[in-house]
Amino acid sequence: MTCRFCEAKQVEHWFGSWCSQCRQIKNLCNVYGYERVLEILKKCCIRDEDQLEKKIEKHKKQDHGDESYEKPKTRSKAEKI
Ligand SMILES: [Zn+2]
Numbered sequence: 001m002t003c004r005f006c007e008a009k010q011v012e013h014w015f016g017s018w019c020s021q022c023r024q025i026k027n028l029c030n031v032y033g034y035e036r037v038l039e040i041l042k043k044c045c046i047r048d049e050d051q052l053e054k055k056i057e058k059h060k061k062q063d064h065g066d067e068s069y070e071k072p073k074t075r076s077k078a079e080k081i
Helices: 020-032 034-045 049-062 073-080
Strands: none
Touching: 020 034
């Protein structure tokens, strides 16, 4: 059966109505409140084109400059031990 929320993935359990991802979303809503989660989503995800471009540019400059990604030094150090 298909998830009733995203209507794309298969449900987590045969007796359930939600897929595992949507279940996580629902759990977050239960913890923080549906109104608060909706507010956060609106503030963070709904942006006009100009805002999106600015955010993408900012992200590119801040982080790695391009698509390449280097592991943090602390992580690689930890792996050696
Ligand atoms: Zn779903």
